[in-house]
Amino acid sequence: MPTQLELAMNIMIRIFHQYSCKEGDSFKLDKGELKMLLQRELTKFLLCQKKPQLVDKIMQDLDANKDNEVDFNEFVVMVAALTVACNDYFVEQLKKKGK
Secondary structure (H helix, E strand, O other): OOOOOHHHHHHHHHHHHHHOOOOOOOOEEEEHHHHHHHHHHHHHHOOOOOOOHHHHHHHHOOOOOOOOEEEEEHHHHHHHHHHHHHHHHHHHHHHOOOO
């Protein structure tokens, strides 16, 4: 039976490939696929953002090799950065409550 962390890793891999196989290179997200993934999988994150060019900015920031696509390694960087930000917020809230 897999651990919770192993399940989380499996889910990340499956989600990436669920969207990457829609157009073009089956192992990379183009801008449309990235936008769809963000809209469906990070709905609350997108709703609280006020920038109309957010997907363009995320794509530009993630696309380390500048091929106009996001590969799995670049995707993991995004998920890790968002996870760190969420943890920082969680820790700050705990500190405010005195825990």
